[in-house]
Amino acid sequence: MKYVIGIDLGTSAVKTCLMNEQGQIIDEASCAYKLYQEKPGFSEQKPQDWIDGVMSTIQEIVGRYTGEVADIIGISYSGQMHGLVLLDEAGEVLRPAILWNDTRTTAQCEEIVAKVGKERLLAITKNPALEGFTLPKILWVKEHEPETYAKAKHFVLPKDYVRYVMTGELHMERSDAAGTLLLDIERNDWSTEVAEAVGIDRALCPPLIDATTEVGTLTEAFARATGLSSTTKVYGGGADNACGAVGSGIVTGGKSMVSIGTSGVLLSFEQTPDKNFGGKVHYFHHAVTDAYYTMGVTLSAGHSLKWFKETFAKESSFDELLASTEDIAAGSNGLLFTPYLVGERTPYADSVIRGSFIGIDTAHTHAHFAKAVLEGITFSLRDTLEIFRSSGKDIRDIISIGGGAKNPQWLQMQADIFNANIYQLQNEQGPSIGACMIALVGSGIVASFEEAVEKCVAIGEVFEPIAENVEVYNEIYNVYTQIYAQTKSLNEALQAFR
Numbered sequence: 001m002k003y004v005i006g007i008d009l010g011t012s013a014v015k016t017c018l019m020n021e022q023g024q025i026i027d028e029a030s031c032a033y034k035l036y037q038e039k040p041g042f043s044e045q046k047p048q049d050w051i052d053g054v055m056s057t058i059q060e061i062v063g064r065y066t067g068e069v070a071d072i073i074g075i076s077y078s079g080q081m082h083g084l085v086l087l088d089e090a091g092e093v094l095r096p097a098i099l100w101n102d103t104r105t106t107a108q109c110e111e112i113v114a115k116v117g118k119e120r121l122l123a124i125t126k127n128p129a130l131e132g133f134t135l136p137k138i139l140w141v142k143e144h145e146p147e148t149y150a151k152a153k154h155f156v157l158p159k160d161y162v163r164y165v166m167t168g169e170l171h172m173e174r175s176d177a178a179g180t181l182l183l184d185i186e187r188n189d190w191s192t193e194v195a196e197a198v199g200i201d202r203a204l205c206p207p208l209i210d211a212t213t214e215v216g217t218l219t220e221a222f223a224r225a226t227g228l229s230s231t232t233k234v235y236g237g238g239a240d241n242a243c244g245a246v247g248s249g250i251v252t253g254g255k256s257m258v259s260i261g262t263s264g265v266l267l268s269f270e271q272t273p274d275k276n277f278g279g280k281v282h283y284f285h286h287a288v289t290d291a292y293y294t295m296g297v298t299l300s301a302g303h304s305l306k307w308f309k310e311t312f313a314k315e316s317s318f319d320e321l322l323a324s325t326e327d328i329a330a331g332s333n334g335l336l337f338t339p340y341l342v343g344e345r346t347p348y349a350d351s352v353i354r355g356s357f358i359g360i361d362t363a364h365t366h367a368h369f370a371k372a373v374l375e376g377i378t379f380s381l382r383d384t385l386e387i388f389r390s391s392g393k394d395i396r397d398i399i400s401i402g403g404g405a406k407n408p409q410w411l412q413m414q415a416d417i418f419n420a421n422i423y424q425l426q427n428e429q430g431p432s433i434g435a436c437m438i439a440l441v442g443s444g445i446v447a448s449f450e451e452a453v454e455k456c457v458a459i460g461e462v463f464e465p466i467a468e469n470v471e472v473y474n475e476i477y478n479v480y481t482q483i484y485a486q487t488k489s490l491n492e493a494l495q496a497f498r
C-alpha cells in the first residue's frame with residue numbers, strides 16, 4: 001500500500017494528514033502557531049513557526065506509522081493565500097510574513113490603481129487592488145523598509161516557502177500566484193506590464209509551476225529530521241481555497257463551497273477565465289489545470305468566533321459555547337453583529353470599517369451575543385451568495401468545510417441563512433484532503449481529479465433549510481445589510497483612537 005501526506009498551512013494552525021492510495025485518511029496531526037497583530041491592521045507570522053509546526057506534525061504521524069516509510073511516496077500542500085515572504089540571495093527570510101488579513105496597504109492599493117489603471121488591472125489580473133493581496137505588501141516594504149527591500153531576491157507565498165525548505169527548490173504554484181495581483185490570469189504567466197508599471201523587478205517573481213508539478217524530493221536534512229524517506233516526491237500544491245474546493249469534490253462545474261476557517265469564503269467553480277463579475281468577487285486559477293473559481297471573502301469569520309471566545313468565554317470550548325446558544329431563537333432576539341474586526345473584503349473592500357453589536361437589550365445574555373456572532377459571520381457570507389445569485393448562478397447545494405463545519409448547529413444555521421442544502425464532509429479538513437488528492441494525481445496513482453474525487457471525497461450529513469427560519473433570517477438579513485453604510489462614518493471617526 002502506498003501513502004501520501006497533505007499539509008494544510010492554515011492561519012491558526014498547520015493540519016497534516018496521511019492518506020492511503022485508496023483515498024482513506026489514516027492519521028492526522030495539527031500544530032497551532034501564533035498570529036502577531038501588534039498594530040491595528042497589522043497581521044504577521046514567523047515562517048520558522050510554520051516550519052516547526054510542519055516538522056512536528058510529520059514527526060507525530062511518522063511516529064505512529066507502522067509501515068515502510070519509503071511507501072509514503074508523495075507530499076503536497078494547501079496554503080493560506082497572499083502572505084508575503086521575502087527571501088534574500090541566500091534564501092533566508094528577511095522579515096516576518098505579512099498575511100492575507102493584514103490591511104496596512106490602502107495607500108499602496110491606490111498607487112497600483114493610479115499606475116496600472118483600474119480597468120487594465122482588472123483585465124490582466126481579473127481582480128481589483130485589495131489590501132490582502134501580495135503586490136501591495138511588496139510595495140509597502142519597498143516604501144517603509146527600503147533596506148529590507150534592497151536585499152530581497154525573491155518573494156514567495158507561505159506554502160511555497162515551506163516547500164522550498166523541504167526540497168531546496170524555489171517555485172510559486174499558479175493557483176496561489178493568482179492571488180498576488182502580478183499574474184496575468186488568461187496568459188497564465190507573470191505580468192511584466194503590471195510589474196513594470198508599479199516599479200517591481202520581475203526577477204523577484206519565482207518560476208511558476210502547476211499544482212501537480214513534481215518539484216523534486218525531500219532534502220536529506222528534512223527527511224532525517226522527520227523520519228521520512230528522502231525518496232519521497234514533492235508536488236506543487238495549491239491555494240487553501242483551491243485545495244478546499246478539490247477536497248470538497250469541486251473540480252467540475254455547478255458546485256459551490258463555504259469555508260469557515262480564520263477567514264470565511266463562499267466559492268463557486270468556473271470553467272473559463274472570461275466571465276465578468278466587475279471585480280466584486282475574486283477570480284482565481286483553480287488547482288485543477290485550465291479551471292478557475294470565483295469567491296468572496298469575509299476577513300474575520302472563524303476569527304470573530306475565536307475572538308469572542310477568547311475575550312468573553314475563555315474557559316469554554318467551541319462546542320460548549322455553541323451549545324449555550326441552542327435554545328435561542330433565530331435572530332438572537334433582535335441582536336445583530338457585523339464581523340468586521342480587521343476591516344472587510346467582500347462585499348465592502350474597506351480597511352477602516354470595524355464590527356458592531358446592534359440592538360443590545362437588557363434581556364440579552366452572554367448566549368445571545370454568542371449566537372449573534374455566529375449569525376453575523378453567516379450573514380456576511382450571504383453577502384457573497386447574493387452577488388453570485390444576482391449574477392445568475394443557481395446555488396442550492398453548498399459543501400461546508402473548515403473549523404466552522406465541525407458544529408451541526410452552525411451547519412443548520414448556514415442552511416437557514418443561505419436557503420440552500422448544506423453538505424458536511426465526513427472529515428471537515430477539506431484543504432488537507434485536497435492536498436493529498438493533488439499528491440495522488442501528481443504521482444499518477446490516480447489518473448485525474450475526477451477519479452480522485454470518487455476515491456477521496458466522502459459526504460457526511462446533509463442540512464436542509466427550515467422554512468420558518470429562512471423567513472426570519474430573510475427579514476433580519478435586510479436589516480444586517482444596512483449596518484455597513486450606517487456605521488462607516490462612525491468608524492472613520494474612531495480610527496484615530498485605535
Ligand SMILES: Nc1ncnc2c1ncn2[C@@H]1O[C@H](COP(=O)(O)OP(=O)(O)O)[C@@H](O)[C@H]1O
Nearest residue numbers: 010011012013261262302305318402403404407
Ligand atoms: N467545534 C467547533 N465548532 C464551531 N467552530 C469551530 C470549532 N472549532 C473551531 N471552530 C472555528 O474554526 C476556526 C478554525 O478553523 P480552521 O479551518 O482550522 O482555520 P485555519 O485554516 O484558518 O487555520 C476557529 O477560529 C473557530 O472559529
Ligand SMILES: O=C(CO)[C@@H](O)[C@H](O)COP(=O)(O)O
Nearest residue numbers: 010011080081100261262263
Ligand atoms: O485571503 C484569503 C483568500 O483570499 C483567505 O481565505 C486565506 O487564504 C486564509 O485562509 P484560512 O486560514 O482562513 O483558511
